[in-house]
Amino acid sequence: MRMDGIGSARWRRQWLVAAALLLLFSLAPLPSSGNADAAAANVSAISTQAKAAAIIDVESGRLLYSKNGDEPMRIASLTKIMTAIVAIENGNLADKVKVSVRAAGKEGSSIYLRAGEVMKLEDMLYGLMLRSGNDAATAIAEHVGGSIDGFVKMMNEKAEWIGLKHSRFMNPSGLDEDGHLSTANDLAKLTAYALHNPTFAAIVKTRVKKAPNPNEQWDYSWSNKNKMLAMYEGADGVKTGYTKAALRCLVSSATRNGQQLAAVTINDRNDWADHRSMLDWGFQHYVPTVIAKQGQPISGYTLAAGQSFRFPLAKGEASDLHSKLILLDPQSSRYALGERGVLQWELSGEVIGAIPVYETGSERLSWPDKKPIPAVEHATSAQVEAGSSFRTAIQAVVRALFGGGA
Structure with missing residues (x-):
């Protein structure tokens, strides 16, 4: 031929x-509960205070640890990992995004966009991931997907394409909504996939981002809510999350000696400490x-x-x-x-x-x-x-x- x-x-x-x-x-996939076959791998045990948790090696996609990893749960703003990668892959970063009344009035965490304001998609993605702006999530979804429903359809199609078997997205922000669920294992796989995209990886490791502000004489300045960037050597992402129903959720990533790991916890009252110990454990044993x-x-x-x-x-x-x-x-x-x-x-x-x-x-x-x-x-x-x-x-x-x- x-x-x-x-x-x-x-x-x-x-x-x-x-x-x-x-x-x-x-x-x-490794076992969805317990120590992810740690006994067979002959590594020390690890525990967290999270209701569900997972650790993944980003390059290979290997799940190193999983606790209740396939149990569907509310995930709050960890949703925005999917929102960001769908927007990056399907949008034009140079596009000008016009903020609708619906987006400007979105409840929850915000970057304080105003109705009618125009912002470059790339800048809005920084506001989405660094400050977890629900207004940014809504504006991005309307621009890239044509509507919220259209974008949510893209999110679920992407989840199916990646192989996230226990995830269902109902909105781009992560606000609590019936049926909007994912798992620790699925979020680990999604994060590993997203971190292979250089634009996504650059955004989530940024500590402070400035963007033009058409409403004031000063620029927007967004500091990353992810404290791991400052408190863990080699940290380079990814996203925080919280709602009253989901409680504290966190995905973090770090790179040491050419190896990148990502850790996920859902409903964890001690997430910063747990993520430090989880990443240390992964780097030590794998x-x-x-x-x-x-x-x-x-x-x-x-x-x-x-x-x-x-x-x-x-x-x-x-x-x-x-x-x-x-x-x-x-x-x-x-x-x-x-x-x-x-x-x-x-x-x-x-x-x-x-x-x-x-x-x-x-x-x-x-x-x-x-x-x-x-x-x-x-x-x-x-x-x-x-x-x-x-x-x-x-x-x-x-x-x-x-x-x-x-």
């Missing part, structure tokens, strides 16, 4: 997107481990890994890591484009990710690696201590797979 240059390039882009999504979202390097030959075949792959593993998990090479039909269009198959990894019988493989010496192997991967040796002293006892086992697995050193 032959394809012209444009068709080939388009198909290649589609395959790369599909591969990235497979890597991020083909992961099996070390990003290089499983394959781009160009690494596969033992027994004239094939090599098309990109690098790493995954967070805890002590004792290496023995449960297995690989499977799935070869393509030589008559398929993917084969015609140079791909020869997919190398898939399983952990304890569940698929954790996959990468394409190519002929050794293929031009494709010289393409820039999509995700540069820091060496495990760059981990913190705590991570090294946690990981040193199983690194030898990991290297043995990689040697068996690739017929050489790690």
Whole structure:
């Protein structure tokens, strides 16, 4: 099968997107209660005062911890994570958004927009995420979705596309409304997805944002409500939330030594302290481990890994890591484009990710690696201590797979 240059390039882009999504979202969910199989992973226990909680590794999409993770609950302004990513993906950041009477009069937290005021969509997104403006949420929804109902439909379609199985959105702000529910696990998956968007990631890590104010002689100045940005090393997001029915809700994220984690708590009276301990626990016990390097030959075949792959593993998990090479039909269009198959990894019988493989010496192997991967040796002293006892086992697995050193 032959394809012209444009068709080939388009198909290649589609395959790369599909591969990235497979890597991020083909992961099996961990138990929805308790310690997310911590006993099997041989890591210390963790507890929170939250009614529901979750921790996720952002790059891989692996849920590291879950407590009542699939129980639908009210989530307050954590809703705005979905509002923001839908607006970013479907709107034009340079658009001028006109504030309606309905938006200006929206109850709850506000950035004090006035009816008839015009603001750039990008600036309004900062007001949405830093100050949790319900007026901003309403104005954004009306602009991007054409109406509140139209935007809510987009939110639920996006939830279904990402694979959020227990979420239903009824409004863009998170104000309490019957049927407006999500879960700790779904919010973790949504956050991991959203943080892969550079615009979203830049907004949620901003501590102070100024924007033009057409009503006064001074600019708007919004300080981020997320105290984790100032109180936790490496913190870079994400969103606070509160209503009388949902109580305190929080999603936080942090990056250390190239690894980004996100933590979620719902109905937690001690959320700041819980998030510090949750993130510390995740960084300590789940070390990003290089499983394959781009160009690494596969033992027994004239094939090599098309990109690098790493995954967070805890002590004792290496023995449960297995690989499977799935070869393509030589008559398929993917084969015609140079791909020869997919190398898939399983952990304890569940698929954790996959990468394409190519002929050794293929031009494709010289393409820039999509995700540069820091060496495990760059981990913190705590991570090294946690990981040193199983690194030898990991290297043995990689040697068996690739017929050489790690």
